[in-house]
Amino acid sequence: MVQRLLVVVCLVTVALGCATHAQRPAGEVMxxxxxxxxxxxxxxxxxxxxxxxxxxxxxxxxALPFDAYASKLESAIPRGHGPDLFIDAHERLGGYLERGLxxxxxxxxxxxxxxxxxxVLDALRSGDRLYGLPLxxxxxxxxxxxxxxxxxxxxxxxxEALRPRLASDQYPLxxxxxxxxxxxxxxxxxxxxxxxxxxxxxRFVGPAAIASVERVRAMLAARTIPDEADAALVSxxxxxxxxxxxxxxxxxxxxxxxxxxxxxxxxxxxxxxGGTAMVPYSTIEAVYxxxxxxxxxxAARVLRSLAGIHGARVRAxxxxxxxxxxxAWSDPMLATDSFLSAFREAARRxxxxxxxxxxxxxxxxxxxxxxRAFRGDAHVSAALLQGQRRFSDAxxxxxxxxxxxxxxxxxxxxxxxxxxxxxxxxxDPLVRLAxxxxxxxxxxxxxxxxxxxxLVVAPLFVGAVMSLYAGREGSEHYVGLAxxxxxxxxxxxxxxxTGSFYRVLAVTILWTLANVALHVxxxxxLALLLARPLLRLRxxxxxxxxxxxxxxxxxxxxxxxxxxxxxxxxxxxxxxxVGVDPIAWFSRFATAFAANLATNAWLGFPFxxxxxxxxxxxxxxxxxxxxxxxxxxxxxxxxxITVPLLGPSLAPAVVMGAVWTFNQFNVIFLVSGGEPDGETxxxxxxxxxxxxxxxxxxxxxxxxxxxxxxILVTSTNALGRLAERVRQRGVT
Numbered sequence: 001m002v003q004r005l006l007v008v009v010c011l012v013t014v015a016l017g018c019a020t021h022a023q024r025p026a027g028e029v030m031x032x033x034x035x036x037x038x039x040x041x042x043x044x045x046x047x048x049x050x051x052x053x054x055x056x057x058x059x060x061x062x063a064l065p066f067d068a069y070a071s072k073l074e075s076a077i078p079r080g081h082g083p084d085l086f087i088d089a090h091e092r093l094g095g096y097l098e099r100g101l102x103x104x105x106x107x108x109x110x111x112x113x114x115x116x117x118x119x120v121l122d123a124l125r126s127g128d129r130l131y132g133l134p135l136x137x138x139x140x141x142x143x144x145x146x147x148x149x150x151x152x153x154x155x156x157x158x159x160e161a162l163r164p165r166l167a168s169d170q171y172p173l174x175x176x177x178x179x180x181x182x183x184x185x186x187x188x189x190x191x192x193x194x195x196x197x198x199x200x201x202x203r204f205v206g207p208a209a210i211a212s213v214e215r216v217r218a219m220l221a222a223r224t225i226p227d228e229a230d231a232a233l234v235s236x237x238x239x240x241x242x243x244x245x246x247x248x249x250x251x252x253x254x255x256x257x258x259x260x261x262x263x264x265x266x267x268x269x270x271x272x273x274g275g276t277a278m279v280p281y282s283t284i285e286a287v288y289x290x291x292x293x294x295x296x297x298x299a300a301r302v303l304r305s306l307a308g309i310h311g312a313r314v315r316a317x318x319x320x321x322x323x324x325x326x327x328a329w330s331d332p333m334l335a336t337d338s339f340l341s342a343f344r345e346a347a348r349r350x351x352x353x354x355x356x357x358x359x360x361x362x363x364x365x366x367x368x369x370x371x372r373a374f375r376g377d378a379h380v381s382a383a384l385l386q387g388q389r390r391f392s393d394a395x396x397x398x399x400x401x402x403x404x405x406x407x408x409x410x411x412x413x414x415x416x417x418x419x420x421x422x423x424x425x426x427x428d429p430l431v432r433l434a435x436x437x438x439x440x441x442x443x444x445x446x447x448x449x450x451x452x453x454x455l456v457v458a459p460l461f462v463g464a465v466m467s468l469y470a471g472r473e474g475s476e477h478y479v480g481l482a483x484x485x486x487x488x489x490x491x492x493x494x495x496x497x498t499g500s501f502y503r504v505l506a507v508t509i510l511w512t513l514a515n516v517a518l519h520v521x522x523x524x525x526l527a528l529l530l531a532r533p534l535l536r537l538r539x540x541x542x543x544x545x546x547x548x549x550x551x552x553x554x555x556x557x558x559x560x561x562x563x564x565x566x567x568x569x570x571x572x573x574x575x576x577x578v579g580v581d582p583i584a585w586f587s588r589f590a591t592a593f594a595a596n597l598a599t600n601a602w603l604g605f606p607f608x609x610x611x612x613x614x615x616x617x618x619x620x621x622x623x624x625x626x627x628x629x630x631x632x633x634x635x636x637x638x639x640x641i642t643v644p645l646l647g648p649s650l651a652p653a654v655v656m657g658a659v660w661t662f663n664q665f666n667v668i669f670l671v672s673g674g675e676p677d678g679e680t681x682x683x684x685x686x687x688x689x690x691x692x693x694x695x696x697x698x699x700x701x702x703x704x705x706x707x708x709x710x711i712l713v714t715s716t717n718a719l720g721r722l723a724e725r726v727r728q729r730g731v732t
Contacts (some may be wrong), residue, residue, distance in 0.1 A: 042319030132286035133307035134324035180366035197354025282350035399482035483703035523608025549606035615649035
């Protein structure tokens with residue numbers, strides 16, 4: 001039976017593989033996108049019109065999550081599983097060109113110079129080749145609440161002058177000041193920037209950058225803008241009339257009530273910067289032709305139609321997009337649309353975001369420098385220089401190529417030794433007898449062993465091999481143990497510097513110990529209370545106390561993050577009622593760590609409580625009755641009976657809890673985000689940053705993962721032996 005099941009599974013796998021690799025029929029075009037809401041509806045309407053006008057086409061749309069969009073493209077297209085066309089932001093073009101994921105579209109475009117703005121087309125060029133047709137342009141603009149502001153401000157100073165006319169809980173301006181994407185508009189006004197797109201040089205240093213940061217610090221001190229504002233908070237403040245103006249993109253309009261009175265205008269000028277206007281980055285959404293396109297002619301026809309004038313009009317009217325096609329704006333409906341016209345004017349003034357692959361690293365480094373400067377941890381110039389050093393460290397050249405001869409020789413010697421050992425054991429008659437006797441059992445678990453190998457062992461092996469290589473996908477080269485040397489030597493810096501392996505490991509160990517102690521302490525204490533027979537409504541209490549465990553962890557993490565907000569959080573509101581000043585929870589390691597700890601304690605204690613309740617139910621009641629007859633006090637019964645008998649059940653739970661907490665990602669990433677300045681990052685979040693925010697250094701991140709695995713294996717074995725001793729003591 002098992003053999004037949006395995007054969008069927010293999011046949012189905014082969015069939016699915018063949019179907020996956022099969023070429024799509026002629027005329028079928030697969031399009032990937034990350035649109036949602038009205039933008040998705042507009043794209044679907046455009047596709048319906050294209051298909052109706054050309055019956056030979058069969059267009060399939062696939063919507064993917066934005067966060068995973070680029071990684072899915074990078075892994076799918078080279079293997080022939082990707083789309084024929086895909087829609088994405090232009091700043092990722094540099095990475096796509098390095099991986100060879102896109103094809104030029106010069107020959108497919110119908111007079112692009114006449115239909116699109118030159119600056120928009122230049123953002124989609126590499127050398128003299130055009131690699132995409134623009135669909136829409138997005139950038140930041142100024143939303144003005146016309147109920148609070150009667151005269152449209154034209155300068156930043158006029159916005160600041162609104163402060164005396166507003167209530168104490170209202171702000172003249174709200175935006176994510178510590179987000180470098182938003183700050184770039186002000187930095188451009190002062191003559192600075194984040195990155196030189198041509199050379200990849202970091203620019204957020206020097207007098208101009210310092211002046212822009214000092215300007216924001218002055219606005220924070222004057223309560224012109226709120227502290228720790230993120231996109232969600234800005235949206236809520238503007239929607240509820242607590243911000244007279246906000247800086248945001250066209251996506252904010254979808255979150256505002258239709259009855260709200262507001263206007264959109266380009267970003268203001270800055271008088272203190274010589275009257276120069278704030279210049280935001282612009283993002284050009286374009287449609288690209290995949291390098292592994294199936295039907296080139298059909299895909300080309302669809303691409304031209306998507307970027308054509310009819311598609312542009314539908315996307316503007318239905319999707320509320322600032323379309324890139326010039327001809328669409330001759331439509332009276334668009335020409336008189338004040339919202340779209342304002343964003344179109346803002347886009348004309350904007351600077352297309354550089355397509356250099358170091359752009360994301362520049363954003364991360366500059367954002368951390370901004371947060372450090374606003375917290376007052378260092379002088380502004382020192383904070384910006386620290387950001388430059390972090391950028392240089394993340395973008396430094398990869399380890400040199402090394403010969404794999406020594407590694408292959410060692411692998412061969414190991415394989416030979418294992419083979420000799422295997423032959424020796426195979427000759428042993430006792431071993432052969434044991435194998436024959438165990439074969440019936442293996443027939444029942446072979447399928448599980450195969451699945452376990454495919455899902456657990458194989459990925460671990462691939463990750464270990466990947467840690468020996470550097471470079472981007474398709475151009476990796478062998479570097480041996482260079483990544484491990486860099487990690488264990490703290491990349492040549494101080495061993496306990498922020499971000500070094502040893503400091504992050506110390507934080508991770510402290511995080512694990514503190515959480516396990518709280519989980520066990522709270523879980524056992526609550527279980528003892530719920531186990532009391534005289535307690536009324538025990539069932540209701542049990543259900544309520546399990547709720548934190550039932551809610552998805554990322555939802556809980558975001559809720560707790562909001563409660564720890566300095567100005568608008570519930571925690572500081574409660575502390576204010578007892579006379580405690582508001583605490584900037586994420587400005588110091590101790591308070592940020594405490595916020596993470598409180599969140600994870602809330603998530604983790606129900607598991608220990610349930611385990612303890614089960615263990616308490618298994619303890620015979622006559623043991624306590626005998627102890628009471630012998631005159632034992634309640635404390636003696638707890639220490640001599642309850643604790644020893646709980647040990648065997650709690651020990652495995654503590655081991656599992658320690659492993660889960662050691663690898664906890666959601667809470668650290670979503671609550672503190674590693675703040676302040678990466679000091680609360682753990683090994684798992686640090687590995688994530690190297691893989692996904694620092695130029696996709698997958699080999700370096702894989703080395704981190706291997707070290708994490710080694711630490712967990714060692715510690716789990718030690719904890720397992722300790723748990724076995726506890727179990728044996730409980731039995732005896």
